[in-house]
């Protein structure tokens with residue numbers, strides 16, 4: 001079994017995949033399932049993952065990835081998108097779990113249920129500014145629509161990362177991309193206007209020349225600050 005260190009070290013952004021490799025789509029299926037186990041804000045799971053692999057859809061999606069090398073030879077393209085339109089269903093799902101968990105305790109204070117039945121609807125209903133009381137103190141944070149988009153994109157990015165590491169574990173490769181025409185991709189997949197395409201991840205099996213040079217990173221000591 002590979003160690004997590006091996007998996008992290010193996011993953012590179014790949015710009016050229018092996019067209020002769022016998023690509024097993026089941027590997028992608030398993031990696032995608034694992035990706036949905038990523039941590040996510042309030043467990044609202046406001047994400048949608050679109051797997052593009054049919055030849056005709058792949059052809060179109062690659063064009064909208066600006067024909068860049070990381071997409072051109074990929075066996076599949078995985079589109080990781082936010083799903084702000086799903087807030088009601090997700091809040092209800094969580095609320096139901098909590099209601100069931102506390103069903104046998106009739107004196108449960110209302111605030112236990114408020115998070116998913118009041119706070120989350122307030123935050124995600126898209127009604128503009130939201131005064132949101134943090135757990136730390138009385139000072140409310142003022143959350144704007146843009147903040148909510150950031151919240152959703154953070155979680156989606158973690159799902160994409162989980163997916164890429166799952167592929168690495170199987171000896172498969174990927175490249176995360178933000179170089180794409182978002183409106184065209186959204187149109188192609190039928191995503192609503194309010195959704196963000198957080199990242200598109202190409203996948204396949206690397207060719208040696210698909211790795212553009214040795215890994216370049218800052219010294220850890222210049223990035224990691226101790227306090």
Ligand SMILES: Cc1cc2nc3c(=O)[nH]c(=O)nc-3n(C[C@H](O)[C@H](O)[C@H](O)COP(=O)(O)O)c2cc1C
Nearest residue numbers: 011012013015068070175176177178179180199215
């Ligand atoms: C959010 C994000 C967007 C990226 N967009 C692109 C892209 O559009 N095209 C591309 O070739 N690489 C893209 N990359 C890959 C980075 O260039 C790559 O991760 C970086 O150069 C470090 O190389 P490594 O991943 O091999 O360590 C992106 C990476 C991230 C995390």
